[in-house]
Amino acid sequence: MATTLTINGEQKSFDAPPEMPLLWVLRDIxxxxxxxxxxxxAQCGACTVHIDGKAVRSCVLPVSAVRDRAVTxxxxxxxxxxxxxxxxxxxxxxxxxxxxxxxxxIMAAAALLAATPNPDDSDIDAAMxxxxxxxxxxxxxxxxxxxxxxxxxx
Amino acid sequence: xxxxxxxxxxxxxxxxxxxxxxxxxxxTGFLLAFHLPLRAASYAVNEPVQPADVTAGKFAPNAFIRIxxxxxxxxxxxxxxxxxGTYTSISMILAEELDADxxxxxxxxxxxxxxxxxxxxxxxxxxxxxxxxxxxxxxxxTAGASARAMLVQAAAAEWQVDPASCTTSRGEVTHAASGxxxxxxxxxxxxxxxxxxxxxPLKDPKDFVYIGQPLKRLDTPxxxxxxxxxxxxxxxxxxxxxxxxxxxxxxxKVAKVxxxxxxxxxxxxxxxxxxxxxxxxxxxxWAAKKGLAALKIEWDEGPNARIGSKEIWQHLRAxxxxxxxxxxxxxxxxxxxxxxxxxxxxFEMPFLAHASMEPINATIHVKPDSCEVWTGTQIASxxxxxxxxxxxxxxxxxxxxxxxxxxxxxxxLEPDMVVAAVKIAKQVDYPVKVVWTREEDIQHDVYRPxxxxxxxxxxxxxxxxxxxxxxxGSAVLARWLPPAFxxxxxxxxxxxxxxxxxxxxxxxxxxxxxxxPAVPTGFWRGVGPNNNVFAVECAMDELAxxxxxxxxxxxxxxxxNKPRALAVLNTAAEKANWGQPLPPRVGRGVCLQPSFExxxxxxxxxxxxxxxxxxxxxxxxxxxxxxxxxxxxxKAQIEGGLIFGLTxxxxxxxxxxxxxxxxxNFHDYRMLRIDQTxxxxxxVVKSGEPPGxxxxxxxxxxxxALRNAILAATGVALxxxxxxxxxxxxxxxA
Ligand code: FES
Ligand code: FES
Numbered sequence: 001m002a003t004t005l006t007i008n009g010e011q012k013s014f015d016a017p018p019e020m021p022l023l024w025v026l027r028d029i030x031x032x033x034x035x036x037x038x039x040x041x042a043q044c045g046a047c048t049v050h051i052d053g054k055a056v057r058s059c060v061l062p063v064s065a066v067r068d069r070a071v072t073x074x075x076x077x078x079x080x081x082x083x084x085x086x087x088x089x090x091x092x093x094x095x096x097x098x099x100x101x102x103x104x105x106i107m108a109a110a111a112l113l114a115a116t117p118n119p120d121d122s123d124i125d126a127a128m129x130x131x132x133x134x135x136x137x138x139x140x141x142x143x144x145x146x147x148x149x150x151x152x153x154x
Numbered sequence: 155x156x157x158x159x160x161x162x163x164x165x166x167x168x169x170x171x172x173x174x175x176x177x178x179x180x181x182t183g184f185l186l187a188f189h190l191p192l193r194a195a196s197y198a199v200n201e202p203v204q205p206a207d208v209t210a211g212k213f214a215p216n217a218f219i220r221i222x223x224x225x226x227x228x229x230x231x232x233x234x235x236x237x238x239g240t241y242t243s244i245s246m247i248l249a250e251e252l253d254a255d256x257x258x259x260x261x262x263x264x265x266x267x268x269x270x271x272x273x274x275x276x277x278x279x280x281x282x283x284x285x286x287x288x289x290x291x292x293x294x295x296t297a298g299a300s301a302r303a304m305l306v307q308a309a310a311a312e313w314q315v316d317p318a319s320c321t322t323s324r325g326e327v328t329h330a331a332s333g334x335x336x337x338x339x340x341x342x343x344x345x346x347x348x349x350x351x352x353x354x355p356l357k358d359p360k361d362f363v364y365i366g367q368p369l370k371r372l373d374t375p376x377x378x379x380x381x382x383x384x385x386x387x388x389x390x391x392x393x394x395x396x397x398x399x400x401x402x403x404x405x406x407k408v409a410k411v412x413x414x415x416x417x418x419x420x421x422x423x424x425x426x427x428x429x430x431x432x433x434x435x436x437x438x439x440w441a442a443k444k445g446l447a448a449l450k451i452e453w454d455e456g457p458n459a460r461i462g463s464k465e466i467w468q469h470l471r472a473x474x475x476x477x478x479x480x481x482x483x484x485x486x487x488x489x490x491x492x493x494x495x496x497x498x499x500x501f502e503m504p505f506l507a508h509a510s511m512e513p514i515n516a517t518i519h520v521k522p523d524s525c526e527v528w529t530g531t532q533i534a535s536x537x538x539x540x541x542x543x544x545x546x547x548x549x550x551x552x553x554x555x556x557x558x559x560x561x562x563x564x565x566x567l568e569p570d571m572v573v574a575a576v577k578i579a580k581q582v583d584y585p586v587k588v589v590w591t592r593e594e595d596i597q598h599d600v601y602r603p604x605x606x607x608x609x610x611x612x613x614x615x616x617x618x619x620x621x622x623x624x625x626x627g628s629a630v631l632a633r634w635l636p637p638a639f640x641x642x643x644x645x646x647x648x649x650x651x652x653x654x655x656x657x658x659x660x661x662x663x664x665x666x667x668x669x670x671p672a673v674p675t676g677f678w679r680g681v682g683p684n685n686n687v688f689a690v691e692c693a694m695d696e697l698a699x700x701x702x703x704x705x706x707x708x709x710x711x712x713x714x715n716k717p718r719a720l721a722v723l724n725t726a727a728e729k730a731n732w733g734q735p736l737p738p739r740v741g742r743g744v745c746l747q748p749s750f751e752x753x754x755x756x757x758x759x760x761x762x763x764x765x766x767x768x769x770x771x772x773x774x775x776x777x778x779x780x781x782x783x784x785x786x787x788x789k790a791q792i793e794g795g796l797i798f799g800l801t802x803x804x805x806x807x808x809x810x811x812x813x814x815x816x817x818x819n820f821h822d823y824r825m826l827r828i829d830q831t832x833x834x835x836x837x838v839v840k841s842g843e844p845p846g847x848x849x850x851x852x853x854x855x856x857x858x859a860l861r862n863a864i865l866a867a868t869g870v871a872l873x874x875x876x877x878x879x880x881x882x883x884x885x886x887x888a
Pocket of ligand 1: 036037038039040041042043044045046047048057058059060
């Protein structure tokens with residue numbers, strides 16, 4: 001049965017079982033591999049995307065539950081002001097190591113900044129604690145979110 | 155700046171969207187770039203972001219450098235990028251001696267080829283043991299300098315001047331006397347005809363323009379927008395997706411599979427039954443996962459079905475009572491132990507899984523006469539030869555496309571995932587991407603070994619007079635690189651024990667090889683020093699207490715001959731406000747280590763509540779790694795390494811029951827998260843010594859420094875990792 005979703009502003013149609021998590025639709029059907037698989041059980045945040053601007057774990061989100069809401073992935077997050085600021089701060093502060101978790105980190109941070117333009121440490125903890133970074137880039141993630149929020153340059 | 159992303163654009167612009175062939179030294183005819191057939195799938199092909207290593211029409215003085223006529227400079231990376239920043243540092247070293255234009259640098263992953271890209275330390279292509287920069291420092295500087303000399307010779311010939319009167323900078327040769335300049339691009343073809351110089355001089359470090367600068371990483375721009383391609387992202391025409399279940403009991407086999415229900419799952423294409431693993435191939439990972447869940451698999455659990463952590467620890471403790479092979483002995487240990495105030499303790503380290511964020515995976519296409527592999531590996535050439543064996547093909551018929559790694563940490567020093575994937579892909583004629591679920595990844599790892607290290611020491615006049623140290627644990631090297639295992643000594647297992655920094659007149663280190671029943675072991679970030687830095691530094695703190703000395707003072711008194719170790723210790727103590735008052739239940743702990751030819755001193759400040767819960771408040775590390783090729787990368791690696799080590803100290807343990815791993819995913823194999831992350835301050839010491847290793851030093855600093863902070867705050871001397879909160883809560887004093 002064909003499903004149509006709005007992903008990064010484009011209509012995408014595909015065949016997928018309704019209970020299939022959005023993550024695998026993105027990666028294996030649509031070939032959008034920027035969104036990562038880390039745990040499959042909403043424990044790591046690697047698969048984070050935006051649904052109507054909110055950070056959601058796509059590994060446990062059945063594609064049928066998306067309905068007509070807008071999906072944004074790492075490939076397009078830079079089109080939003082918050083996403084672009086986050087990407088820039090990430091590079092300015094050289095947050096990234098292996099980078100595998102960072103699609104999810106950036107999506108979570110962009111959603112945080114869009115909702116809370118000036119987050120304090122506890123806002124950052126609450127928004128980002130679901131995203132694991134095995135390389136341990138947390139110190140710089142926190143710094144980069146603050147820099148993105150303040151518009152400060154490094 | 156050209157990045158690998160730029161390369162990809164160029165790549166698709168000229169219509170050749172194949173990686174290429176990476177022929178390197180493999181001049182086999184079938185390795186030719188070709189145009190892709192039209193395809194029905196909705197996605198674009200996702201392959202390694204690189205074109206062929208084309209040498210024609212380029213200046214190609216050696217295996218690492220290609221300069222085309224426009225001056226674009228392609229550097230081929232003998233080591234792999236798994237987050238540690240080595241692609242950038244290696245490029246900086248090459249660019250430094252080449253005097254390349256950094257804005258024109260682009261990178262290629264090296265193909266499998268031990269002859270061209272073998273790690274000089276190991277003689278095979280391997281990224282590990284924090285040695286990429288150490289091993290390649292001289293060879294890559296020489297490669298860069300020699301290429302530069304050939305460009306100068308070409309320019310000098312063109313101008314008919316003495317090469318010695320020419321200078322180079324940022325991709326240009328200049329003859330100052332006549333005011334002439336030529337770019338490397340314009341010189342590329344002429345330089346190709348030059349003879350490489352014999353003994354090429356290297357730069358005086360004071361003239362470095364790139365080395366020592368915090369240059370921006372070359373791999374990160376495409377990691378912020380989803381464009382970076384890891385092994386798990388490979389996409390090919392007509393590919394299918396598979397996932398696996400291996401026998402949960404180590405060493406067990408498949409007995410029987412009922413696939414009636416699985417065959418009916420929409421999108422399931424094929425069930426593949428191997429010796430010890432069942433795979434389901436489907437149209438996507440979801441179909442494969444559902445298919446796997448629908449299988450009824452009976453396992454023949456084999457001889458290990460009764461093994462549990464209890465037996466494993468009994469086995470190790472018994473082994474550690476035996477005499478070991480002597481790895482080092484200075485002075486007279488028997489005499490030394492006969493006098494003074496005696497101390498004895500054993501320190502135990504658990505099994506650990508790697509849990510790279512990118513679960514293990516491999517994409518394979520087996521054809522009648524070839525096999526192609528897409529994966530991210532730390533051992534490209536070994537993957538090639540193991541894939542060849544599994545496919546039943548000659549090694550030159552196997553193409554390996556290496557990728558960025560979503561973390562390696564030693565897990566990708568093993569070829570097992572590729573071998574299993576080849577066996578699966580052999581059953582079909584289309585390409586298959588095999589992705590392990592997190593559960594399978596954690597339960598079928600090669601684990602950081604359990605270790606038990608026993609210290610017997612004596613104190614005379616407040617100093618350690620005798621030190622007998624015995625390591626008991628796996629000899630990972632004996633399996634992984636058998637020729638390196640000599641005279642019963644695993645040089646990795648005793649690393650950082652034989653070279654503990656302290657002046658001790660009677661110093662003796664032994665090693666007992668003890669392979670745990672059932673459980674496969676492997677290298678884990680920090681490797682051998684993992685266990686030894688922990689045991690040595692914990693014992694030093696207990697000895698300091700016994701001597702009634704401050705832990706920093708106590709160490710200082712034994713470092714007269716180790717100025718670099720002493721200097722980092724002193725700076726760390728100062729930066730961390732060592733000795734200043736702290737609130738109740740807050741303590742500071744120190745760790746000093748020379749490992750991977752890097753000296754690092756770390757102070758952890760932690761608060762421990764009445765229930766034994768530990769909050770790490772602050773970490774200060776001072777690191778002397780010799781010349782820091784990229785000081786920001788050094789800082790980042792220490793920061794990340796500390797988190798990796800603290801994660802292990804706070805949570806890390808793989809336990810075994812009935813021959814199987816009890817943990818399965820991040821809910822029960824926990825990782826430190828941002829809300830538990832302390833303030834981390836890393837100070838990089840300026841040094842002119844040759845570069846040391848940096849990817850693992852921080853990992854080993856975390857656990858002993860934290861454990862010593864707990865000792866300072868509570869008086870409880872933990873002797874086993876991970877931290878046992880109940881022991882702290884009970885307040886059992888040392
Ligand atoms: S893969 Fe979705 S949270 Fe880990
Ligand atoms: S950067 Fe490697 S897991 Fe986060």
